[in-house]
Every structure is written in structure tokens, then in C-alpha cells.
Amino acid sequence: MLEYGVMRRPPLSEPADMLLADVAIRIQLSxxxxxxxxxxxxxxxxxxxxxxxxxxxxxxxxxxxxxxxxxxxxxxxxxxxxxxxxxxxxxxxxxxxxxxxxxxxxxxxxxxxxxxxxxxxxxxxxxxxxxxxxxxxxxxxxxxxxxxxxxxxxxxxxxxxxxxxxxxxxxxxxxxxFAEWFKAATPLDHDFAVAFSERARGLEQVVAAESEELPGQTHVSQKSKAVIVLQLLKRWRNVRYDQRQGRRPPSVLLAKLVAEAANKTGSLSEELLHQAQAMLAEFWRWHVHGSLIQVENPACPNDDILTDRWPGTLAAQGQFIDDLEDLVVKTERLVAGCPLHEMREILADLFGEFPAQQAVAAFNDRTGAEIRQGHSQHGAGGRLVLPATGLFTSTGVASSHATPRHTFFGGNWRRRS
Structure with a gap:
């Protein structure tokens, strides 16, 4: 299958995508x-x-x-x-x-x-x-x-x-x-939704008898890439603002910006990078003119202002721009391919130690099993070992498979001094 002139990879087939999916599964509702x-x-x-x-x-x-x-x-x-x-x-x-x-x-x-x-x-x-x-x-x-x-x-x-x-x-x-507009703007990619749902069911070990789903309810793990990235961005925001005073960027604002930039990538890691770049570009568009970002609910224009209580000041807006620039740099590293111990450090920094450690441990176990069965393309002759320190050593895999990096805005956004 071709997408944007290149062969489309199977969903969640790259280490960065697997790890990001596993982090997302661990922070969302079962x-x-x-x-x-x-x-x-x-x-x-x-x-x-x-x-x-x-x-x-x-x-x-x-x-x-x-x-x-x-x-x-x-x-x-x-x-x-x-x-x-x-x-x-x-x-x-x-x-x-x-x-x-x-x-x-x-x-x-x-x-x-x-x-x-x-x-x-x-x-x-x-x-x-x-x-x-x-x-x-x-x-x-x-x-x-x-x-x-x-x-x-x-x-x-x-x-x-x-x-x-x-x-x-x-x-x-x-x-x-707004919810109806968001869902229309972020439709499911069937192959990705199935792959993510299967991974979620396996990692959560959900027993169907634990809860009876309501009639007509879509299983909560059936999500588009954009929704998964929105969850990752919310978690990243929570980590960044955990020890800060004052308000944090509202979830509805992040959702609006994510929906506007959705459906332009082929993998989960690329979607995260693309969304971070697009969000940074939008904030810079306002900030360089000395203005606070203003975003409306498309279902209630002129009246329902999603930025009525945040950012409030240019200083608060500038701080979030700094955060976004850091997110872009670290996500670029994930997408381009880096050693697995570095991936773990990046995930822990962006999303917190606990889900990162769990995701890496699950990846280690799963990849080890696939290597032993001869099904893995991410290494051979051994398995990834997660030592007591929580850092990787590798007996067969030194880095993730490098993925061509997309720069959907013609280059990287960096703060201008």
C-alpha cells in the first residue's frame, strides 16, 4: 500500500511506535x-x-x-x-x-x-x-x-x-x-485501530466479563492515531506542569489543534512529531507578533473561546513554546532512530518514569520472545535485557530501525534569539 509516494509500513511495526503505543495504553482508561x-x-x-x-x-x-x-x-x-x-x-x-x-x-x-x-x-x-x-x-x-x-x-x-x-x-x-467536530476530523484508520486495539487488549489483559459495554459503544481502545497522540500530549503536558504554579494548557485547546493537523502521517511516532511541529508553528504564529493565541470552538464560533483562561500572559505562552521545542527535538530523535536505552530515557522524560519503564519492559519481553521464535526483525541471537537499574543493555539490538524523518513544515522550528 502506498501513502504519500512511499510504501506504507504495517501499523506499530517500528520500535518507537510500539513503545509510544504501550505508553498510551498505560495512561488511558481501561x-x-x-x-x-x-x-x-x-x-x-x-x-x-x-x-x-x-x-x-x-x-x-x-x-x-x-x-x-x-x-x-x-x-x-x-x-x-x-x-x-x-x-x-x-x-x-x-x-x-x-x-x-x-x-x-x-x-x-x-x-x-x-x-x-x-x-x-x-x-x-x-x-x-x-x-x-x-x-x-x-x-x-x-x-x-x-x-x-x-x-x-x-x-x-x-x-x-x-x-x-x-x-x-x-x-x-x-x-x-466540539466533540462531534473532533470525531469527524479524526476518523479511524482501520488497520491502525485494529493493531492498537489488539495491543491494548494484550497488554491490559482485559477480561471481557469484567465490564459489560453499553449497546453501540465503540471499544475504548479503537482510536485513531490523532487521538492516541492527543493522549500522549496531555500526559506530556501533565508531566511538564506537575510542579508548576498556575494553569496548564487546557485539554480542549490541545484537542482542537490536534484535530486541525490530523491525518497527514503514516505512523504513530511520525504523528506525534507532526503534531508537535504543527502546534509549535501555531503558537509561534501568534507569539512573534506579541499576541496571545486565540482559538474558538468551530461548532460555536465567536462565542465559545477555548483560550479564555489560558495562557493569559506572554510569559506563560513562551514557557509552553519552550516545552514544545523540547518535545520536537526529542521526538525527532525517536523518529530518526536511536539506541533503545536513549529511547527509554526520552520516554521517561516526556511521559514519566512509570509508564516508560512499563512500556520498555513489555517491549523487552515481547521482542525477546519474538527473537527466540525467529519472528523479530529488530534483532537476532539474543534478547533485550532490562537490568535492575531500569536501563537497557543489549545482546542483539543496538538501536531501533531508522525511519525517514518528515519535516511537514519544510524544516525544524526553533526559538529565534
Whole structure:
């Protein structure tokens, strides 16, 4: 099969692609966790509409939004499997309801009376209510539908209890429309989706009986390259911002930029490099003119601004540009081919020590088995050994197979001094 004038390689056939896929598998939701998240927010939908609730009879619809809606949720903490699930609660309230009133009504409806199921698990946020479970958080955001606008466009609300009410804001948004736009822009490559799904099933050792998938639900490991790269980029962002103060680049902004640059590569590692280069180019396009990047929801242009709370300052934007430049340099090294111990160091730096170490160990075991069976093209006469230090030594493989490097923007982007 030809793609862009070159023979297309089988999906996940290069060491860099295998390792990146294994990292992605380890940071995303398993089918069991995905099912649990859906059960949690569906239970919340019934709870806030219960008899005696402040919102009894006023709950029109509850549905997934954000990363949950596009299949890009990852572990929200670096050292645990905790993750966040986002959902919208569409309420039958006046579009002119005060922001604090809408948010307080939802909070009070979820929290309930002392001793009730969510009373000690509920936190009021500036735009949602968070319900804390042992292994996840569910953020439920109130929305009032604007029926004269496109499907599911509505008012969201911003109100911090500790601030004066004149700081409150009512926002127009359409998270449902964004999710539909994103999915249309990042369709599945069937061969890649099958290869990734099979690898995910094998590495996770998922037992089908553990969770019953909902009717019509696509298995959570059936993803496009762009979605996998979005998950990797979110994890990379979390690693970079783990010890920093202030806000981090919002996931919806990363998703928008990834979708715009999708479907231009043939492998997972090339997709990561291409997306990093494209994102860097877009940020530089604004930064060189002394402007903050501005990105809109294509399903709600002019009103739903995805950059309304970040970056906020040129300094914050410049810091992220520095991060992107570092990401490009390290990903170029992965794509071009480098020794496996260097690959491990790069993966640990970009995505954290734990998933990198696990991915490398799995690669080592799998490649060793393939070498012994005579099926591997990545080495011969031995197996990769993962010593106690966590670094590779090699008895048969010195480096990954070099892959021609693409520069989709005619060259490398570097900060101009």
C-alpha cells in the first residue's frame, strides 16, 4: 500500500511506535474504568432529579463532554490511576439565571442531606461540581440550552464563591458540538485501530466479563492515531506542569489543534512529531507578533473561546513554546532512530518514569520472545535485557530501525534569539 509516494509500513511495526503505543495504553482508561465513569455520571443524573432535590423535574439531559466524549481521557495524576470524567447536566432553568444560582443549585442537589451518598464527596468549583470517588473524579457542569441556537449550544456559568458577584459570568458554549467536530476530523484508520486495539487488549489483559459495554459503544481502545497522540500530549503536558504554579494548557485547546493537523502521517511516532511541529508553528504564529493565541470552538464560533483562561500572559505562552521545542527535538530523535536505552530515557522524560519503564519492559519481553521464535526483525541471537537499574543493555539490538524523518513544515522550528 502506498501513502504519500512511499510504501506504507504495517501499523506499530517500528520500535518507537510500539513503545509510544504501550505508553498510551498505560495512561488511558481501561474498558472497565470507562464503564465505571459512565455509571457514575448516569447515577448522578438520577440522583439530582430525585424527589425532593432542588432540581427535581428540571434535569433534561446528562451526557459526557470533553475527553470522555472523544475517547481521550487519561490518568489525571502522574503516580496513580486516578482520572477525571466530565459531563454536562442540561437543566430546565431560565437562560438568564444568575451564574451563582445555577452552580449552587447543582451543588446542593448533588450534595444532598448530611449522611446521604454524596454529602462528603462533593466540591463546588467555579464552573462545575466535582464528585470524588476513590479512583476518579466526576465533574458535572450545569448548562441551560439555548433552543434558538445550534444543537446543544447553551449557557455555562462561572462563579467563584469567594469573589464578589460582579465577577460572575455567563458563557455561551457547545461542548457537544466540539466533540462531534473532533470525531469527524479524526476518523479511524482501520488497520491502525485494529493493531492498537489488539495491543491494548494484550497488554491490559482485559477480561471481557469484567465490564459489560453499553449497546453501540465503540471499544475504548479503537482510536485513531490523532487521538492516541492527543493522549500522549496531555500526559506530556501533565508531566511538564506537575510542579508548576498556575494553569496548564487546557485539554480542549490541545484537542482542537490536534484535530486541525490530523491525518497527514503514516505512523504513530511520525504523528506525534507532526503534531508537535504543527502546534509549535501555531503558537509561534501568534507569539512573534506579541499576541496571545486565540482559538474558538468551530461548532460555536465567536462565542465559545477555548483560550479564555489560558495562557493569559506572554510569559506563560513562551514557557509552553519552550516545552514544545523540547518535545520536537526529542521526538525527532525517536523518529530518526536511536539506541533503545536513549529511547527509554526520552520516554521517561516526556511521559514519566512509570509508564516508560512499563512500556520498555513489555517491549523487552515481547521482542525477546519474538527473537527466540525467529519472528523479530529488530534483532537476532539474543534478547533485550532490562537490568535492575531500569536501563537497557543489549545482546542483539543496538538501536531501533531508522525511519525517514518528515519535516511537514519544510524544516525544524526553533526559538529565534
Amino acid at each position: 474498558p472497565t474504568d470507562y464503564g465505571k465513569a459512565e455509571q457514575h455520571y448516569q447515577a448522578l443524573a438520577d440522583w439530582i432529579d430525585r424527589p425532593g432535590s432542588p432540581l427535581e423535574g428540571l434535569v433534561e439531559l446528562v451526557y459526557a463532554q470533553g475527553s470522555m466524549a472523544i475517547g481521550a481521557t487519561i490518568a489525571s495524576r502522574l503516580t496513580t490511576d486516578e482520572f477525571d470524567a466530565d459531563a454536562i447536566a442540561q437543566l430546565s432553568l431560565s437562560p438568564d439565571v444568575a451564574p451563582a444560582t445555577a452552580l449552587d443549585l447543582l451543588y446542593e442537589s448533588i450534595r444532598g442531606e448530611p449522611g446521604s451518598r454524596y454529602y462528603d464527596k462533593t466540591e463546588r468549583q467555579s464552573r462545575c461540581t466535582t464528585v470524588c470517588y476513590p479512583d476518579m473524579h466526576v465533574d458535572l457542569t450545569p448548562m441551560v440550552r439555548l433552543w434558538h441556537r445550534s444543537e446543544r449550544t447553551g449557557h455555562l456559568f462561572h462563579s467563584k464563591p469567594e469573589e464578589a458577584r460582579h465577577f460572575d459570568r455567563t458563557l455561551i458554549a457547545n461542548p457537544y458540538g
